[in-house]
Amino acid sequence: MSDTQPARLPDREDKRTFLQKLAEFLHPGPDSAAELIETLAEAEENNIIGAESRVMLEGVIRMADMTAGEVMVPATRMDMVNIGDSYDVLMHGVIDTAHSRFPVYEGERENIIGILMAKDLLKLQRAPELNIRALLRPAVFIPETKGLNDLLRDFRGNRNHQAIVIDEFGRVAGLITIEDVLEQIVGEIEDEFDIDEDEGDIFGLADRTYRVSGDTSIDRVNDVFCVKLSAADPEDEFDTIGGLIAHEMGHVPKRGERHTIAGLDFVVLHTKGGAVKWFKVSPAADEAV
Structure with a gap:
């Protein structure tokens, strides 16, 4: 047995x-x-x-x-890139808005022809002969009525984490990202450097230096530090301190990099989405060794 x-x-x-x-x-x-x-x-x-x-x-x-139409960023608030703009204009827009992906249009904003990754613009610096059209990635279009569950499944299944939302008449209604969808589950995705608008953008630190957000207006920095900040080329104009310093450095600054301008020493504390979120600022003459 x-x-x-x-x-x-x-x-x-x-x-x-x-x-x-x-x-x-x-x-x-x-x-x-x-x-x-x-x-x-x-x-x-x-x-x-x-x-x-x-x-x-x-x-x-x-x-x-919930549907995409309930969560999307409306078309009137979308940051977009005009394919007809010069490289300098494109770079200024990318630095100032600090997004990683941009819908690209030709002629009118309704005519979206692709998506531009901010990091791909760096390729133009090394190979100026490249046509920016060659850098564009396909845009994904979805209806306003598309459910968020289905959209999240699509986002997870492909590498497109951004979609253009179209209304019932075929017009651009807005933009939605995977972060917009996930925030419906976990709440607003922030980090330790995010602050409310009414909390200010320049803070004094214990070591007598200052913490300054990258999107602080140049006029405000001038007023607080009694300086006159401007680009090396008088024809270049910038609204934010982050945009100005990135332009003067010639690249998107990384954490720990520093730049001196108008007698002030700017050290990058934190970056996010291809832009500087916070600088540590001190008089250049008092720079710590």
Whole structure:
């Protein structure tokens, strides 16, 4: 008689989604999304889940009923690039707006012909003979009614993390990114350097230096430090200190780099999205060794 044990059947793969597992756990469960949200609140009160988990789960539930049109940046607020602009104009716009991707149009803003990556502009510095059209990547167009769940799946499935939103008449309605979608789940994505508009943009530090945000206006820097900042070429005009210094340095500054202008020493503290978020500023004569 054989002592061979019967072969163990392989475990069947559990293909249930997280929400399906959660719903079964809560069985008989709520009959609507509103009731499910109330149940999650009760679970938090009973210390079954944490507050952050509840907020994220609520975001997932609410997102299921949301569309691209509800979350997009409206067309009137979109930062775009004109294919007909010179390299200098393009670079100024990229530095000032600090995005990593830009819709590119030709003629009129409705005629979007592709997406320009800010980092690709650096290729033009090394090979000026390149045609900027060769750097464009395909633009993705979606309807206003596209659900955020479906859009997030598309974003995860390809390398396009930005889409142009089109209205029912085929006109450009706005722009949406993967960050816009994720913020519906986790809330606004910020870092330790992000501040509210009413909190200011120049701060005094304990070592008698200053922390200055890159988007601070040049006029404000002039007033606070009693200087007169201007580009080496009088014809070049900039609105922000970050744009001016990046132009004078000839490249997008990296953390730790410094530049001296008008008797002030600017050290890059933090960058984000291809632009300087914060400088440490001190009089050049007091520069620490």
